Amino acid sequence: MADRSSADSGRADGAAHAQAGPEEDGTAPPAEYRTAELARAAGITVRTLRFYRERRLLPPPRREGRIAWYNEHHLNRLRTISALLSRGHTLGGIADLIDAFEKGRDAGGAAELLGLESTLVSPWSEETPVRLTPEDLAAHFPDEVTSENLAAALDLGYVAVDGDEVVHVSRRLLDASTALVGEGIPLEAVLEAGRVVREHADAVADLFTNLVRARLFTDVRELSPEDLRRLSEVMDRLRPLAKQVVDVELALAMDRRVRAELESWSRPDGPEEEAGAERQERRGPDGGPGGPDGEPQGRGD
Structure with a gap:
C-alpha cells in the first residue's frame, strides 16, 4: 500500500492518466x-x-x-x-x-x-471567471464602483455576487474594461457599449446558427444521435471560420470608420466651420446684426 500511494503522489502533473486495466470491450x-x-x-x-x-x-x-x-x-x-x-x-x-x-x-x-x-x-468561449473582493473591484475601477454601475454589470451578466465577493464572468472582459476605464472612458459608458456589443454579437450568432440550420439541416425536425454527431462536427469546423469572419469584418469596419472620422476632422468645411460661416452671414458689414436675408438692418432712414 505504501508503494502504491508513493507512486500516485509522485505521478507527474503534466497530463491526465488512464485507469489501470483495459475495458471489457477492449477499448x-x-x-x-x-x-x-x-x-x-x-x-x-x-x-x-x-x-x-x-x-x-x-x-x-x-x-x-x-x-x-x-x-x-x-x-x-x-x-x-x-x-x-x-x-x-x-x-x-x-x-x-x-x-x-x-x-x-x-x-x-x-x-x-x-x-x-x-x-x-x-x-x-474560453473564458476564465475571476473572483474579486470589493477592494479588488475598487482597484480595477477607482471611484467608478457605484450602485448604478454594479446593477448594470449584474444585468449584463458580467458579474455575479457571491457572499462578500464578486465573480466576473471573464478575465479578458475584465482586463479590457479596466484598460478602457484607464484610458479615461467612464465605466458607465463602457458598460453601455458592452450592452450594445452584446446585442450585435447575439445577432451574429443568430445569423450563423440559422445559416447552419437552414442550409445543412433543412429537413431535420428532431435530432437523432447521428444528426447530433454530424452537428457537433459541423460546429467544430464552423467555430474558427465564424471567429475569422467576425474578426476580419470588424477590422475592415474599424478601418472605414477611422478614415471617415479623420476626413471629417480635416475638412475645412466641417460642421464647426459651416456653423461659423452661417453666423457671419447673419451679421452686417459693421459686425452688427443682419436682417432676415443677411442684409444690415437700417435705422429707418
Missing part, C-alpha cells in the same frame, strides 16, 4: 485528471475549481487515498459552467439547474440548457 480506459490537471484542461484556476466543488457544482471525484481523481464528465461539466456564465447565468442559477437535472425536476429542459447529455459540450 482504452477513460482518462482521469488530478485537481491541477483538470483545472488546466478546463481553462480555470485550481482555486475556482475548488470553489465550484464547494458549491456542489461538480459531482464528487473518485478518491484513492488522499488523491482526488476526476474524469471527462467533470471536465464537460466545467466547460458547461463556463459556457453558461458567458451567457449571463449566475452561479446560483446554474446550481439550481444542475440540482433540477440531477433530481429529475424538469429534467428535459434542464438537460437541454445545461447540455449535460449533449454531444455539443465544447463551448465556443
Whole structure:
C-alpha cells in the first residue's frame, strides 16, 4: 500500500492518466485528471475549481487515498459552467439547474440548457471567471464602483455576487474594461457599449446558427444521435471560420470608420466651420446684426 500511494503522489502533473486495466470491450480506459490537471484542461484556476466543488457544482471525484481523481464528465461539466456564465447565468442559477437535472425536476429542459447529455459540450468561449473582493473591484475601477454601475454589470451578466465577493464572468472582459476605464472612458459608458456589443454579437450568432440550420439541416425536425454527431462536427469546423469572419469584418469596419472620422476632422468645411460661416452671414458689414436675408438692418432712414 505504501508503494502504491508513493507512486500516485509522485505521478507527474503534466497530463491526465488512464485507469489501470483495459475495458471489457477492449477499448482504452477513460482518462482521469488530478485537481491541477483538470483545472488546466478546463481553462480555470485550481482555486475556482475548488470553489465550484464547494458549491456542489461538480459531482464528487473518485478518491484513492488522499488523491482526488476526476474524469471527462467533470471536465464537460466545467466547460458547461463556463459556457453558461458567458451567457449571463449566475452561479446560483446554474446550481439550481444542475440540482433540477440531477433530481429529475424538469429534467428535459434542464438537460437541454445545461447540455449535460449533449454531444455539443465544447463551448465556443474560453473564458476564465475571476473572483474579486470589493477592494479588488475598487482597484480595477477607482471611484467608478457605484450602485448604478454594479446593477448594470449584474444585468449584463458580467458579474455575479457571491457572499462578500464578486465573480466576473471573464478575465479578458475584465482586463479590457479596466484598460478602457484607464484610458479615461467612464465605466458607465463602457458598460453601455458592452450592452450594445452584446446585442450585435447575439445577432451574429443568430445569423450563423440559422445559416447552419437552414442550409445543412433543412429537413431535420428532431435530432437523432447521428444528426447530433454530424452537428457537433459541423460546429467544430464552423467555430474558427465564424471567429475569422467576425474578426476580419470588424477590422475592415474599424478601418472605414477611422478614415471617415479623420476626413471629417480635416475638412475645412466641417460642421464647426459651416456653423461659423452661417453666423457671419447673419451679421452686417459693421459686425452688427443682419436682417432676415443677411442684409444690415437700417435705422429707418
